[in-house]
Amino acid sequence: MAALLRMEGITKSFPGVQALKSVDFELEAGEVHALVGENGAGKSTLMKILAGVYQANGGTIHLKDSVVVPSGPRSMIEAGVGVIYQELNLIPHLTLAENVFLGREPLLPTGRINWRKMAQEFEALIELFDVPLKPFTRVSSIGPAYQQVVEIVKALSLNAEILVMDEPTAALTGHEVNRLFEVIKKLRDKGVSIIYISHRLEEIWRVANRVTVLRDGQKISTLPLKDVTIRSIIKDMVGRDLEDQYPKEKIDTQGEALRVEGLFKQDICKEISFNVEKGEILGISGLVGAGRTEIAQLIFGYRKKDAGRIFLHGKEIRIEGTWDAVRHGFALIPEERKEQGLVLGQSVFDNVALPVLNSFSRLGVINYPKLNAVIRKIIESIGVRTPSVRQIVRNLSGGNQQKVVLSKWFIRKAHIYIFDEPTRGIDVGAKVEIYKLMQELARKGAAIIMISSELPEIMNISDRIIVIHRGRITGEFHHGQASEEEIMHAAFGVTQDAS
Ligand SMILES: Nc1ncnc2c1ncn2[C@@H]1O[C@H](COP(=O)(O)OP(=O)(O)OP(=O)(O)O)[C@@H](O)[C@H]1O
Numbered sequence: 366m367a368a369l370l371r372m373e374g375i376t377k378s379f380p381g382v383q384a385l386k387s388v389d390f391e392l393e394a395g396e397v398h399a400l401v402g403e404n405g406a407g408k409s410t411l412m413k414i415l416a417g418v419y420q421a422n423g424g425t426i427h428l429k430d431s432v433v434v435p436s437g438p439r440s441m442i443e444a445g446v447g448v449i450y451q452e453l454n455l456i457p458h459l460t461l462a463e464n465v466f467l468g469r470e471p472l473l474p475t476g477r478i479n480w481r482k483m484a485q486e487f488e489a490l491i492e493l494f495d496v497p498l499k500p501f502t503r504v505s506s507i508g509p510a511y512q513q514v515v516e517i518v519k520a521l522s523l524n525a526e527i528l529v530m531d532e533p534t535a536a537l538t539g540h541e542v543n544r545l546f547e548v549i550k551k552l553r554d555k556g557v558s559i560i561y562i563s564h565r566l567e568e569i570w571r572v573a574n575r576v577t578v579l580r581d582g583q584k585i586s587t588l589p590l591k592d593v594t595i596r597s598i599i600k601d602m603v604g605r606d607l608e609d610q611y612p613k614e615k616i617d618t619q620g621e622a623l624r625v626e627g628l629f630k631q632d633i634c635k636e637i638s639f640n641v642e643k644g645e646i647l648g649i650s651g652l653v654g655a656g657r658t659e660i661a662q663l664i665f666g667y668r669k670k671d672a673g674r675i676f677l678h679g680k681e682i683r684i685e686g687t688w689d690a691v692r693h694g695f696a697l698i699p700e701e702r703k704e705q706g707l708v709l710g711q712s713v714f715d716n717v718a719l720p721v722l723n724s725f726s727r728l729g730v731i732n733y734p735k736l737n738a739v740i741r742k743i744i745e746s747i748g749v750r751t752p753s754v755r756q757i758v759r760n761l762s763g764g765n766q767q768k769v770v771l772s773k774w775f776i777r778k779a780h781i782y783i784f785d786e787p788t789r790g791i792d793v794g795a796k797v798e799i800y801k802l803m804q805e806l807a808r809k810g811a812a813i814i815m816i817s818s819e820l821p822e823i824m825n826i827s828d829r830i831i832v833i834h835r836g837r838i839t840g841e842f843h844h845g846q847a848s849e850e851e852i853m854h855a856a857f858g859v860t861q862d863a864s
């Protein structure tokens with residue numbers, strides 16, 4: 366079959382980084398082609414070159430047998446290339462429909478915007494995902510998962526011939542992922558070709574025909590999915606065999622650390638009661654919008670609860686604001702990292718160092734050598750891929766930015782860690798390191814709450830799992846006790862049989 370798209374010998378460098386080294390990439394008509402590789406391997410850069418966002422230093426792009434030279438993003442949209450970018454790009458103070466049709470608003474004969482048509486077109490697209498989003502809701506009032514759905518809808522509305530999806534499922538849970546895959550299949554049947562980037566390797570078998578692996582800016586392989594295994598893909602990505610994707614050590618728990626009783630907040634949650642022991646990892650599962658993040662924020666004092674009691678080491682404590690939580694030794698690693706966790710214009714070093722400066726200074730003098738050593742160690746063990754600790758965070762790849770946020774929390778001491786989607790967008794090798802670091806904290810007596818949308822991670826790493834459905838606990842399982850199906854049932858609100 367003739368290729369619809371052929372990228373040949375694509376080269377790209379940034380100051381201090383050779384991001385792509387003569388990469389070849391091919392896409393056939395009606396194909397779903399997965400593109401994988403470690404954080405910083407060059408996936409997004411290759412796609413931004415295709416989209417006309419970056420200019421390559423060398424190489425050619427052939428679309429349907431003619432050479433195209435992108436002159437900016439608009440030229441490539443016109444050539445039929447639509448991209449769902451890894452970073453969310455919606456404008457917060459505009460409505461969902463305004464964002465989707467920005468610059469392409471349907472007009473009335475008078476030249477004014479046809480709001481009714483805009484709403485109808487939005488609704489027709491959003492229907493595909495079965496989510497409760499209204500056209501004239503503001504972006505700022507919806508969470509990252511729903512924003513991701515809106516980004517997808519926006520790209521679909523372009524009616525592109527080639528659709529690039531750069532980690533579209535990073536913020537989604539099983540149900541929305543299933544919806545997305547149905548949409549992908551429909552598009553493919555209509556002849557749309559799709560390039561699909563994901564760090565959730567298990568899912569690429571469900572959608573893609575072929576997979577291309579990049580490592581360190583080089584193409585390692587392109588193969589039909591029927592000829593590869595998860596192991597062989599990981600090997601191509603990492604350059605070596607990965608012993609165990611989900612290392613789990615047995616840690617003895619040491620008594621109750623945290624107990625939450627009757628947490629209640631109007632419209633968010635009801636009767637949330639659970640506890641976590643020192644040394645335990647408690648997984649929290651549920652669908653997008655179930656209220657998991659909000660529950661974490663209520664405990665942490667980031668939102669005000671209507672009722673509920675919190676006990677730390679058996680004693681009731683009052684948490685009226687985040688300051689109280691921090692004082693009592695809570696750490697909340699937020700889901701929306703870019704807004705809540707990073708200063709993009711600052712260096713890696715400054716981002717990690719800022720929150721711990723106090724604990725590294727005596728009488729106002731900072732012990733830089735010690736701070737430096739600690740930061741280098743954590744950055745190395747999580748595997749932040751950066752030319753130096755002085756690099757500006759904005760210039761790191763998406764996954765490496767996440768790793769910077771995590772680093773800064775791992776070097777902070779706390780009794781209770783609440784990780785909200787700790788491995789979102791992070792590559793397989795680094796995930797393993799993060800699981801190990803979490804378990805190291807647990808071994809030292811910390812209690813860990815891990816909110817995650819990735820079922821394999823929840824099932825393999827948690828000692829216990831609670832499932833939230835519409836702000837209530839609908840299931841509780843011990844490690845190894847539940848199947849994926851049972852957890853999904855609870856997530857949909859089907860309560861388990863009393864046994
Ligand atoms: N604007 C930029 N300035 C400097 N370096 C950059 C810039 N954009 C990307 N890079 C570098 O290019 C390399 C490839 O980055 P890219 O974003 O393509 O990785 P990726 O494969 O998409 O990773 P991830 O899985 O983390 O999203 C990285 O080393 C990154 O730091």
Ligand SMILES: [Mg+2]
Nearest residue numbers: 409451762763
């Ligand atoms: Mg990327």
